[in-house]
Amino acid sequence: METEAIDKFITDLDLKKGTELFGSNGLVKLITKRLVERVLEAELEEHLGYPKGERGEEPRANPRNGTSPKRVKTDDGEIELQVPRDRNGTFEPQLVKKRQTRLDGFDDKVLSLYGRGMSTREIQGHLAELYGTEVSPDLISRVTDVVLEDIQTWRKRPLAAVWPIVYLDALVVRIRDGGTVRRKSVYLAIGVGLEGRKEVLGMWLEETEGARFWLKVITELKNRGVEDILIACVDGLKGFPEALESVFPMTTVQTCIVHMIRNSTRLISWKDRKQVARDLKPIYTAVDRDAAESALADFDKAWGKQYPAVTQSWRSSWERVVPFLDFPPDLRRILYTTNAIESFNARVRKLVNGKGHFPTDDAAFKLIYLAVVAAEKRWTRPPKGWSRALNQLAIHFEGRLPL
Template sequence: MKKQRHSDPKVEQLLDELMQDYKSPEQILGEEGLIKQLSKRLIERALQAELANHLQNTPKGESPSSSKSVNSRNGYFAKTIQTEQGACYLQIPRDRLSEFEPIIVPKGQRRLAGLDDKILALYARGNSTRDIQAQLEELYGIELSPTLISQVTDAVADEVRQWQTRPLDTLYPILFLDALYVKIRQEGRVKSRAVYVVLAINLDGHKEVLGLWIGPQEREGVKFWLQVLTDLKNRGLQDVFIACVDGLTGFPEAIETLYPQTRVQLCIVHLIRNSLKYVSWKHRKEVAADLKPIYQAATVCEAEDALTRFADKYDQLYPTISQIWLRHWERVIPLFDYPPDIRKAIYTTNAIESVNRSLRKVLKTKGAFPDETSVFKLLYLALNNISKKWTMPIRDWKAALARFAIEFPERFPID
């Protein structure tokens, strides 16, 4: 239980005095309410203190650039900034030699940082610049142009580049790869493109998105996946125990080239989902239950028997399902090389599923993106929001990690 912090009695006394004459929410939160007035006074006082400190730290009140000129206060100039409480009209102090550089309200800045954070938070939830403009005006009485809002979100581009090139751990036990589809306007036409999300589970069992890659306009192949994996390797990733994918063309060949010891496992959840595409709603629950004995079998032989029983029961009604499993069987059976603890971590792909579900909620409000940069910008901000909830390891991780130490003793790090 957290310790309760006790307020400063002086602060409490000041608040009591301030609140004596305020009886309604409008007097607190209104256009000329207490919060807005306090914000204005506090900012102006802080600016006064900044200038006083600047002048005090200039030797003998002289300008660092000229030993003959004496610097001093030189009145004020008016400036309007946008805050979370709306427009704030400030008196900014200035010095005679124009050397004072305020920190709290830098020169040229028209918004406080908190407002930029709100713009980015709204954008990360899939709101368009027009939507953000309308919401800020409705909630705070702030009038911002769509151009200015775009400038705030465009400033994230440098963060995206740094994030996409950041150093990685040398080992991630499990890698999940999945695709989202977005529409991007190119050469006057709207085209559907795949955005590949690479999600890893680190040694602590926590989820970490390693990066985002937009696939080529044509079908991805070995060349594309070699570029992605080379990027990961150059950033420090030296080893992966298991890569769980959804039948990505060319990926197994690419990973065998750069990470020959990594085992590629077909994502069971995606295989189940593909199977249920052919099933009517009234049979879905029953078919899903009958698929479980296949991927939850103890051995390959038991799994094959379960698949045979499934085919006997459903081939007349849904012949495509058993054919899907047989066609991908070589990528399914590696699952049975592992004990139950590791299997759960592989085929229970809640990790990547929850990420993509959250990203799709953001994307569904979007039409066509103007370019690839805008796709990265939105998904990066959305991932920042999503990752704030990743405070716990994935389920059964300690048991799985102990099994990894046994399965891969030469490659497992020793403290």
């Protein structure tokens, strides 16, 4: 029935060649205007209790009182509506409420553009160019500020009791603080739940990290309902293992192998980097801890005199490097790296780099939160081999998974 009505409506339209459908003067915009005005008229009719044009034997107690113009912003540009009125002023429209200046959907479009890294000035120009809508930077800021309420709710939401794996990492942003632009770190925790689905558990902004900061982070996760973390994968974050073990003493801390390799090659001259990387591979692909230690000894014999700092960095972090070797290949691939969070950080860095710097901490939080929302919509499938990995975790951490 709805399809037939739409077909008839299109047939009745006198669409001449060259008729503009979209844009600031398009037919879609005109249809939106007429449709909204028709709904407003229906709302007034329900409020008054009689249809337009009906005459009663006695004067109506609250008759219609013409219309008043109202400009609202829509996804297709700005339109001017004729809003019907009643004499007593008791009519309260619901589709376009009093003092409402934007139809549903407009704010979502602004947030989508902001979430893609566009500045308020860029969004202003984009809307003006495509839709003929003049929007002030202040309005765009007010629209995006609505996200701050969502962020507060999101950061306080309760979490599941048990997380098989939690990845923690940080990305650096530049934020204006007074008259100076400072470098601050945004720390993110991404958990892998029992079903294998990734979820950003929290987001924190700090200038420096350390045991006290990480204790605050871990305590917050616990207060929000987390009772156990089986494995925490980190990028050698200072003070994190100690803080984690003070709150979750049974958690295994795994240093990201990719970060270990990356940090090692920074100490190597350019001409030797490829060979050093190849010679490091037997360490993290070893069948067990003993084989890995033997491979490290071989590496030290080959490169120890020329690059002693590399061997020293692996030995000093050894107990945080080798835990993943206790697990079968399916699980090793998942624990091998913090790529689950690194890939997300890479997307955010593209947005951040386009900004130059943020005017406030809140501005940084808004953009990264919108990136979180977009990422979680894509995180619908578990990692490859997750069911086997979960069974292996259940065996290794006997009694700790609610299966």
